[in-house]
Amino acid sequence: MSKEILPGTPLSSEEFEKSITIEEHPTLEYRWDDGIAIGRYLKELKEGRIIARTCCGCNRTMLPPRMFCELCYRPTDEWAFVEDTGVVNTFCVTRVNWDASRRGPDEPPLIPAVVEIDGASKGMGILHLLGEVDPKKVKIGMRVKAVWKPKAQREGKITDIKYFKPY
């Protein structure tokens, strides 16, 4: 290329800290629709049940449920309740929050996992958390079961399941 020393001016950490911050706090918020499929999924979570959707084109029982099959590209056919148990497909042990901040020394690490739910087709997993388990003892292939919030506290959210625990 034409230059031996490349352009670009790195700032030092000191200069980094000295930056003037322009603050603006626009009062924007998003109100997402839950949709036809996930709307029903959430309603059933409130009842302490997990519901999926079947497609007779590919014979899959799909979780999370959806109104169209992305493989067959046709409408899905029926609602089907699945179990609240499953198998850990993979997991990690994290000290990092969503904004890259670290969990405090007194806070236990979180154990996010992909859980393949019993009754759904092989490989149909959902993202959730594991609990009541020593992070060192978690294994891929471990069987787990949902721990639900008490009925009165459930709101029709994915967090109505507190976490999955070994069983």
Next chain:
Amino acid sequence: MGLRKVACVGAGITKFVRRAKETGRELAWEAAKMALDNAGMTLADIDCVVIGSAPDAFDGVHMKGEYLADGSGGFCKPVMRHFVGGGTGVFSPIHAWQHIASGKFETCLVVTEEKMSSCFPAPAGAFITIFDHTTEQPLGPTLIWIFALEMNRYMQRYGLTEADIAKVSVQNKFNAIDHPAAQLPGKITVKDVLNSEVLAWPVKRLDISPASDGAAAIVLTSEHKARRITDKPVWVSGVGWALDTAYWATRDLYYPQYVEKAARMAYEMAGIREPDKEIHIAEPYDPFDYKMLHHMEGLLLCKRGEAAKLVADGVTARTGRLPCCPSGGALGVGNPIAATGLMKIIELFLQLRGEAGKRQVPGDPRIGVAQAWGDLMQVGTVVVMSR
């Protein structure tokens, strides 16, 4: 199909740094002007401009393509911005290839830019909205979670250890010592990686590429233009791209099917039947060390589960049979998302011209492949270059 041959005739790049004083526009200008100078061209010779830049949320600048257009030489020209997450930088030359191969334009300036440092407290936070707003965001996910989930699944599937994976970080950071744009080059050991801060087990600090500011640019032209500009054109001989489902938890993460789809598309166009034997040099996307291995397998450069052994045996070193990331990769040079993919394309351009200086791979390489990956673990973009 009536597609025309397309060549790369010039390249430019800025330093990749943690935080640059320059604005995104200024970075884009520096890289784009250098690419024009390198090709011996001026903006008047350019028919159209494509701009690659990843999420607007990094900069907090909406409509970033429009914002970057002036710095990218797009003033009063046909300009298109594209964005496929981390896959953007290798999609950029594909987008430009479409413009020229179709016969619509003769020359295209390809500019990629990323300024991640503007986002506080950390650009990682900008990723929260890529997760499903109803079924995933309430769990507080961050990208590192799913990388860690994927790395663990990959290790478990093939019985690999964290030390096996760490060797990639050691190799790439070492390679980056010779790259003039490099942000995090260095001689580190497997032990350094294993002892670095655990962020989300099994992912540790030194398994990850840094957040970076930087820009990169190339010039692509039709064959007859290229022949007049240079006696060393490098051909864009294969392109491929594929997108998998956003239901990322419903497919087994140990293997990137979408990368294989994209690779097969590119290899078919380039007439490559045995990629593991025919490709001389590879730049798989390596935002995390395990990702280079994952992508080598998706690119069909080795059998599934065998990439780590190739690294351990030195096959992927600059002097090995199949050099992977001779540039130093995202792990060593830095990872200003869209610009990283194009940095890899530029590495192939320089290597195939024999102009990579201290980084030059021996043996007169003639065919290379570059690949990037992104979105919600779902996009593969692949370009084969040859001379």
